[in-house]
Amino acid sequence: MNFEIIDNIFQVIVFSLIVVADIVCWFLHKNRLYIILALAHSCFMMGTLYFVLYLVIRGKVPQFFYVSEISWIASYLFLHSYQIVGYKGQRMKISVIPLICGIGVAIISIWSGIFGPAILSTGVFTLAAGAIVYISVFQILYGDAPYKSSICILLCIILQVSLYISSSFFHDYTRFNLYFCIDIVLTISMAMLLPCTFMEVGKDDVH
Template identity: 25%
Template sequence: MIEFIDNLTQLLAALTGCILSGMFYLRSRRQPYFLLCCFYACFGSSILYWLLYTILITDAPPLFYVADIGWISCYLFLFQLQYSLLDKEERTLRSRLPWLALVIITPLTVYFISIGDLLYNLIVGVLMCAMLWTAIRGLVWQKTCPNRGKLFVHLAIIGFIVLEYCLWLSSYPWVSETLTNPYFWFDFAVTASLLVLLPAVRKAVRT
């Protein structure tokens, strides 16, 4: 029951974000809104698959690549969204701090590859590293050219990445189907981060 509520809540959050960002794109024709809409759509489609799976199918393992393609696609759209908001000078900024992304994501990727699928975890690791790298570089850039709108986007994406990894780490081993399982609390936090992302992007587009 808790898993159903968790997945349904996340699906509604993704659907709401998809509809609103789609409306903002139709009004303004700004590319970040279109990319955000695609992010929500891909995220929501993966959640919908898992929701239907838990309701309709209980005696067969989930099919690989059905939901995983949706996850990979949503991360790719989120990275493209990040890149579309960068200034030309920001894209060429040189700093050592973004290397923290590689230091953080690499061991996590190796761990998930050791317990899961090689190709999927490798692709996700590369995309997460690219997003975290861009976000950290964006925070460094804020010291040179402050922009509160873009600052919120970078922080929102970092929060999303941290929560996603906390979610995945808490799923091994699986504790229970109740709220005593930290997995559900992290997943509810991921849902909240989805809702935060839309106003953060709106603020960045306006500034």
């Protein structure tokens, strides 16, 4: 069987389970961070689901998979919202190191042509990725609150960009290779946002 199908089915299953867990945590703790996580995870899952269904039904990778692109970008926009809500009340300022990291990721995203000819999709992802990296690095270096989720989100962005870069070097998707290794680690990293959030959010911290 095409390993790309196996990889994507694994991703859909993991994200489906984690979305259910996100919703359960929201019911238990009533913190909107869990709902934002559920939206981020479900968007990623739906993008992958469309991709794998197209692959299974049509027998080929969609050449212009805007549905998947929109879903994946929406997932990262929700992660950015997660940061804004989670770090609300903490003072942010322009800092050199986070700024360099954010701009660096943005430049790499544009250079790699992360969404191919889809300029709008690439632009939106680039802006979102740059902002997410800036906030994550700032929180890790200067934040007072626990920053496990910041590390996790930063890792997700790095892995996502690395995934698209690696796709330029690997074209045989029938066998396991570095591309799938990165994708599996990305899936696990996205899922780990839930336990990170659970550890950082107090039971009485209701939003």
